[in-house]
Amino acid sequence: MPAADKFDPLQVTRVLFEGFSSPAIVLFYLAGFAAIGVFCYGCYVQIRKYRRGQPLGTPLEIGTRFMQMLRTVASHRTIARRDAAAGRAHRLIFYGFALLFIGTATITLDYDITGKLFGLRFWHGKFYLWFSLVLDCAGVAMIAGLVYMMIRRGWIKPPKLDYTRPDRKPGEPGYDRSGYRREDWAFLWALIIIGVTGYVLEAARLVWLQERPEVWALRWWSPFGAALAEAMRAVGVSAGVAGALRGGLWWFHGLLALTLIALIPFTKVKHIFTAAGSLMLRDPLAAQRLPRQAATGDKVGYGTITDFTWKHLLNLDACTKCGRCHEACPAQASGAPLSPRDVILSLREFANDALQKQALPDEVKLSPHGKDGGQVFMETLWSCRTCMACVEICPVAIEHVPIIVQMRRKLVEDGDMEPQLQKTLQTIHKTGNSFGESKRKRAAWTKSLPFEIKDARKEPVDLLWFVGDYASFDPRNQKVSQAFATLLHEAGVNFGLLFEGESNAGNDVRRVGEEGLYELLAETNIATLGTAQFKRIVTTDPHSYNTIRNEYPDFGGSYEIEHYTSFVQRMLEQGQIKVRQPQRLRVTLHDPCHLGRFNKGYGAPRDILKQIGCELVEMPRHGDNSFCCGAGGGRIWMPDPVGAEKPSQNRMREAAGIEGLEVFVVCCPKDLTMFEDALKTSGYEGRFVVRELIEMIRDALAAPADVVAEADGTVAGLVEA
Known part of the structure; x- marks a missing residue:
């Protein structure tokens, strides 16, 4: 690999908008600001939803909890428990994605902030080369993890990823979970397409600029992109064709990434934030020490979705549908109409429908108890053994048992229980x-x-x-x-x-x-x-x-x-x-x-x-x-x-x-x-x-x-x- 010292360090870099006209650059920034605007609005809607829940009533040690969350996320210990293969694949996706995100933020910092405001540029020379090598490897790691997850869902098909509900029959409201399957596949395909097109873009750029020594001679600092560039040249792709390919693919890749950013608050992708928040708020005695009923007020338990604490509303959004609670639940295993995952997903659907609106519906429509879509059956709640198997195995610290018990309190208050009980x-x-x-x-x-x-x-x-x-x-x-x-x-x-x-x-x-x-x-x-x-x-x-x-x-x-x-x-x-x-x-x-x-x-x-x-x-x-x-x-x-x-x-x-x-x-x-x-x-x-x-x-x-x-x-x- 040729030494970078042979070239002017300022030339050893990548010109971000090389070959693009000023109107095209302005258009890209407008698309970027629009994506950020949609993202911020989505965050506002989610925060408004949580604020419609009840306060916790107990102080939070944010510093300690934040460090515990970081250790859990970094180690992936909760994800790897009882499913080492999924844990390894998720580590590849997580760390690959995290490095790519940091890389993108670094480029933005250099180009849009330190460069334009202070004239300070650092994304060149040896820093740029090591940056390229790390991100090239990170992208491959992410793609490898995504491919395994696709194989897992499409061919291995572990039972816990089967979304068939034990509490409803075909044709009943809320039975069809095909939307979740489509969302899962869309998420996987979006990330893998972003990753793959990134390598094709890198390869096309190298072929396009192959006449520049500071580009072509140092291509192996991006080993996977360089290998793809060599393959392009081997099949006869010229510099002109590569440049045209790069131009069209640049817009596709960029707009897909911006669309993903815009949709984060509205899709499965938000678990990146909600799961971290749920882990940070983890109560080590969530089911061992249930909360007392408030001494004041006439409400008992969770009778409406607004009776939930904001933390429990966050729990609902943290669920990744991994099915570990479903697999561990003794009620589900014995044929009872209960899956902890389905309870959480139903309540999430109900909360999104009721609380994401500008104005709240009347109290009757806020009740999560019932037989309509998003509501939870009385029989489902009474099937729970409160054994805490779901809480114990949940990789994102969802408190299924306290939520179920709070909903039971409302049933007991209304006399909706087995006569023998x-x-x-x-x-x-x-x-x-x-x-x-x-x-x-x-x-x-x-x-x-x-x-x-x-x-x-x-x-x-x-x-x-x-x-x-x-x-x-x-x-x-x-x-x-x-x-x-x-x-x-x-x-x-x-x-x-x-x-x-x-x-x-x-x-x-x-x-x-x-x-x-x-x-x-x-x-x-x-x-x-x-x-x-x-x-x-x-x-x-x-x-x-x-x-x-x-x-x-x-x-x-x-x-x-x-x-x-x-x-x-x-x-x-x-x-x-x-x-x-x-x-x-x-x-x-x-x-x-x-x-x-x-x-x-x-x-x-x-x-x-x-x-x-x-x-x-x-x-x-x-x-x-x-x-x-x-x-x-x-x-x-x-x-x-x-x-x-x-x-x-x-x-x-x-x-x-x-x-x-x-x-x-x-x-x-x-x-x-x-x-x-x-x-x-x-x-x-x-x-x-x-x-x-x-x-x-x-x-x-x-x-x-x-x-x-x-x-x-x-x-x-x-x-x-």
Whole structure:
């Protein structure tokens, strides 16, 4: 490659409008200003739309959040999760496009600002040559990423990119999503045409100016453009033909780029900005800590599109239709009329139609609840398990679950819910538990124990055990509670209960959308805890753990609380309890949503299984990709459609794929209920058993002579059979 030092640095550059007349240049600038004008107007319309939403009510740490967003965008970690190929392709597109944009801005800075205003030009010499090399490589990277995305959509066709809606039938309003497919392809083709024509322009310019030594001799600083120029010359393209080609293609390339800029606020391209904004506003506890209902005002939840916060309206625009939430959703996988992506897209369509107008329509037409296009069905909202799989995997930090819960609050306020759910909520309000039992029976399971458990309201304890409804009233779970109480007693832990003073913690009541009842339960439990003397709280119920840990502080109840798995793990590590009977079993572990995704409690259950001698084989969906049992969000109190596969049955099918599996291990009372039922109804009974981790720990700690196998449910009985 010839040295640039042989030429005058001022000649080593590219004359921006070389060969164009003054009227042509003026026309181009007019087109450019028109594109910028349309872009600015579009931005104004979008900002006006967001301003019609409600304020957040909480201060934003913009500096910290901005840096977190930059790190996320730069690393592409959220895009590469569970789809490495798409992540690599998007990196090529993103960084290629970003460099090309910076390059264009640099040219504008040199030509229109520093050059004309101050007479300072820097786009020449070695800077120009390195600039050309970097941008030449960036363009190829962008085109390569775009080509893969085309292959992905056109030939690979992953199911998550299928826009078929589970909540509507052909012919119903909003069913047809062909417009989104056309937009996707138009976006891909526009970028790839801009990229390809850029190289053809570069090649045509080189052939056109091949007689200039400072141009032709240094052509390989644009290696891909130079290679194309050599190909043009090889097929007989003359300098004159190349010049004519360059003139026509220059206008096509430029006007297409300007059109893309003008349309950014109105098309998918705006996700470049809205996705960054959504990531910057990410709430790490979006679903773990739901917002309180405003104390003032007569509106409950999201009854109209203007009830949405401006942040949630921004979330709607951030969606890129990638389908990861659709793929992860247990409701969608089990045939329920819910896809988190479709909820967001429907609400986006509704918001654009209602809020982008100059004047707002009347309140009736602002309601996103209903059956028309852009509205969300009641059945769709009630299908959600609030498991947070969608929020966890969303690469642009959309808060699907808080939006759905806010819309549920409006349904609850209007009484639009399953009769069985309504009855359960009334029962909880009356008795303080979902079983409808007398409060005096909450600790009845303790009566058969050969030792007494302290009442933390009457005498001080080190550890307060918040038991929860299912662990207190469900007969199967009562056995687990007895096992855990025995473990604590034999380990010499000074612990106690609230007895009849404990009420339902309210986690699922809140996620149903009954905020008034939740606040009553939370305030009642906090008042009771205020009468007890303890150092910290332990619970065997992940649902109670989540709300006490993350939501009770908003009501004045801040406590040191942990799930039993981390507590037992620590006792094992410190030698407070010892394994006497290693469990030589092949097991798999189900991560409860409220322990795992909600509170990142993945390590302790696995470490316990290892310490008690089990061979752990992970299911394909585990950790933050664990699959919900189907009980969350109040679904345990609602009937599932007849004939449809339940999420718990889907999970059993996944576990059955593990060769030689003996035990399906859970660490949540609701999981135990859901999966033991699913084992019977899914046809895998006899292949393996479902057991609570507490039961596994109990057997591992017991002396060999103390372990008595029950023929109807233990692993020993299964093996003998």
